[in-house]
Amino acid sequence: MGSAYSELKGKLINIIDEISSLFFSCNSNISMEHLKEKLEKNIFNIVVMGQFKRGKTSLINALIGCDLLPVAVVPLTSIATILTYGDNLKITVCLNNGECMEIPLEKLGDYVTEKGNPKNIKGVSEVYITYPSSYLKDGVRLIDTPGVGSVYQHNTEVAYQYIHKSDAVFFLVSVDQPMSKNELDFLNDVKAYSSKIFFLLNKKDYLSEDELRESVEFIKNILSEIYESPKIYPISAKLALSGIKTNDDRIILESGIKEFLADLNKFLMEEKGNVLINAVSNNILKNLQQLEFEVDLEMKSLKTPLNDLKEKIQLFEDKKADIVQKKRILKFC
Ligand SMILES: Nc1nc2c(ncn2[C@@H]2O[C@H](COP(=O)(O)OP(=O)(O)O)[C@@H](O)[C@H]2O)c(=O)[nH]1
Numbered sequence: 001m002g003s004a005y006s007e008l009k010g011k012l013i014n015i016i017d018e019i020s021s022l023f024f025s026c027n028s029n030i031s032m033e034h035l036k037e038k039l040e041k042n043i044f045n046i047v048v049m050g051q052f053k054r055g056k057t058s059l060i061n062a063l064i065g066c067d068l069l070p071v072a073v074v075p076l077t078s079i080a081t082i083l084t085y086g087d088n089l090k091i092t093v094c095l096n097n098g099e100c101m102e103i104p105l106e107k108l109g110d111y112v113t114e115k116g117n118p119k120n121i122k123g124v125s126e127v128y129i130t131y132p133s134s135y136l137k138d139g140v141r142l143i144d145t146p147g148v149g150s151v152y153q154h155n156t157e158v159a160y161q162y163i164h165k166s167d168a169v170f171f172l173v174s175v176d177q178p179m180s181k182n183e184l185d186f187l188n189d190v191k192a193y194s195s196k197i198f199f200l201l202n203k204k205d206y207l208s209e210d211e212l213r214e215s216v217e218f219i220k221n222i223l224s225e226i227y228e229s230p231k232i233y234p235i236s237a238k239l240a241l242s243g244i245k246t247n248d249d250r251i252i253l254e255s256g257i258k259e260f261l262a263d264l265n266k267f268l269m270e271e272k273g274n275v276l277i278n279a280v281s282n283n284i285l286k287n288l289q290q291l292e293f294e295v296d297l298e299m300k301s302l303k304t305p306l307n308d309l310k311e312k313i314q315l316f317e318d319k320k321a322d323i324v325q326k327k328r329i330l331k332f333c
């Protein structure tokens with residue numbers, strides 16, 4: 001990212017410091033402290049979203065080229081998993097009580113799956129994984145969410161928590177399931193928060209070329225009601241992972257992942273900085289609006305006793321005038 005980006009970043013950090021020194025607290029979703037950290041570390045959240053079983057986790061595994069996260073035929077991930085760059089694989093489970101612990105890969109399923117951790121009885125808040133993938137360089141974080149519309153309501157709630165943290169979204173639908181009302185509602189909500197959405201139509205390996213063309217057209221028509229000229233990437237995350245793992249170019253080509261990866265790389269090289277600056281500026285503005293609202297409320301609450309006090313002083317003055325008047329009358333009697 002160039003010098004213009006660094007300059008803008010520096011200016012925004014100064015603004016955050018100035019605002020933070022004026023106001024101690026702010027009840028916003030994303031605090032000034034978080035926004036500063038986001039800028040300083042270039043934290044860029046790519047949130048993988050979609051209904052359960054669409055292949056979200058498979059896509060993340062394909063991207064990093066490794067069977068790292070558990071995949072299943074039943075709704076599986078009940079916990080959000082956050083992947084960041086690290087020279088070595090390290091898995092940290094954080095609990096709702098603030099405690100965090102490192103676990104080995106073979107224990108991951110005990111915390112992030114509905115089977116190993118039904119209804120999140122273990123009270124896991126998030127799982128952090130570091131991994132040496134080129135897609136995770138320069139502050140990119142890939143966030144795997146449980147997916148909306150699962151029979152488990154708490155999974156949907158977890159997915160929704162991540163909408164407002166997303167800088168870009170991979171939204172997955174799949175050819176074996178028609179697009180649901182849940183998915184459309186969710187997309188409407190995502191639109192308000194994320195400026196960049198990649199639409200992926202997964203499991204293309206189930207269809208012939210003609211069927212796939214029809215399926216892409218169908219999804220495009222639906223999405224066009226919400227987004228202007230949406231681009232859809234038909235892929236097979238399963239084939240992509242198998243091709244990338246075995247370095248088989250024929251399978252990688254067949255998976256359709258190449259065009260998506262090319263556009264993703266271009267976006268990360270050319271647009272990521274702008275999106276990040278925009279996201280932080282928007283959040284600063286939102287925080288300022290919230291602060292303005294709070295200051296306004298406080299002034300109103302101060303004004304009420306002040307008016308009361310004025311009324312009481314007036315009453316006192318009237319009473320005093322009355323007594324003085326009475327005294328004067330008495331004197332003349
Ligand atoms: N045929 C086929 N199956 C896939 C593909 N991607 C994922 N799957 C399967 O779909 C199921 C759900 O995948 P998963 O990644 O766990 O979905 P998630 O719930 O959205 O994270 C698993 O059985 C995967 O093996 C694909 O491209 N083709």
Ligand SMILES: [Mg+2]
Nearest residue numbers: 056057076077
């Ligand atoms: Mg999953």
